[in-house]
């Protein structure tokens with residue numbers, strides 16, 4: 516008797532698109548990002564149904580010990596001078612870590628530990644990022660193309676957006692005369 520090998524799910528490593536049944540999609544539009552950018556009036560002036568980013572995810576068993584896998588596709592663009600970015604979050608379960616893998620485009624990963632200064636890592640095709648436990652994270656697209664990053668994180672991690680309010684991340688990323696500028700809030 517010959518053992519047969521099942522066809523695995525596939526991911527296109529140039530784009531992060533999954534070829535699988537039951538791929539889940541979550542879209543985040545300009546209207547959903549109230550209070551995220553420093554110039555909220557400029558955000559409101561942009562089309563509310565413009566999709567800033569979307570996430571495609573494989574279906575995972577919803578139980579402790581399992582992992583989520585998903586790709587975030589973040590569009591290029593700016594709200595006033597501030598580059599497009601994800602909302603960003605801590606994990607509800609703070610002790611849970613995550614990995615990001617840059618696939619295409621150029622950007623910055625903002626990392627903000629609960630009790631230490633914020634820091635950043637460059638994101639590019641082939642970059643690997645360990646997001647430690649107790650650390651909020653946000654992607655910023657500083658390039659001219661879509662920024663796509665594959666993520667793997669525990670199903671039990673959850674999202675905590677609220678703890679970053681009202682001030683958000685301490686580092687913001689702006690386009691200043693064509694240069695990428697990392698600016699620390701309140702300095």
Ligand SMILES: O=P(O)(O)OC[C@H]1O[C@H](O)[C@H](O)[C@@H](O)[C@@H]1O
Pocket residue numbers: 543570585586587601602603604613666667668674
């Ligand atoms: O949840 P956001 O901050 O909007 O980021 C969008 C998504 O980015 C990555 O894929 C994360 O691992 C997801 O957990 C997150 O939902």
